[in-house]
Amino acid sequence: MSGCDECMACCKTLEVHELRKPNGVECVHCSNGCMRYETRPQSCRTFVCAWLGSQATARPLPAEFRPDRSGVILGELDTGEPAAFIEDALAPRDGPIWQFLRTLTRPVVIMVGNDREGLCE
Numbered sequence: 030m031s032g033c034d035e036c037m038a039c040c041k042t043l044e045v046h047e048l049r050k051p052n053g054v055e056c057v058h059c060s061n062g063c064m065r066y067e068t069r070p071q072s073c074r075t076f077v078c079a080w081l082g083s084q085a086t087a088r089p090l091p092a093e094f095r096p097d098r099s100g101v102i103l104g105e106l107d108t109g110e111p112a113a114f115i116e117d118a119l120a121p122r123d124g125p126i127w128q129f130l131r132t133l134t135r136p137v138v139i140m141v142g143n144d145r146e147g148l149c150e
């Protein structure tokens with residue numbers, strides 16, 4: 030099964046409430062790996078993005094969709110809506126993961142930092 034390996038996209042892009050780290054801000058403990066791995070917050074220990082979660086299923090998302098490769102972290106909002114958290118708002122949105130997102134029947138909310146940019150169309 031594939032795992033996070035060198036990906037640290039969630040450490041750079043997503044909120045960590047214990048650290049008061051907002052979405053879109055790189056964690057201060059990010060370096061070549063987590064510099065406080067043994068004492069990292071609980072939410073860091075339990076977070077599983079949709080790509081990682083899919084790896085244990087019969088239909089794993091492809092390796093190129095891993096967030097550090099695709100620039101997109103798939104997850105969901107507190108509302109339960111599927112969401113794509115993106116690190117670089119200016120990056121092109123024409124790669125395979127974007128084509129995949131446009132095929133989904135439930136619209137995916139695009140999140141840039143704390144801002145809800147709109148739906149992926």
Ligand code: SF4
Binds near residue numbers: 076
């Ligand atoms: S974004 Fe997903 S694959 Fe990357 S480090 Fe976080 S949980 Fe692992």
Ligand code: SF4
Binds near residue numbers: 057058063073
């Ligand atoms: S504490 Fe470590 S695991 Fe948690 S966001 Fe920061 S670098 Fe990532």
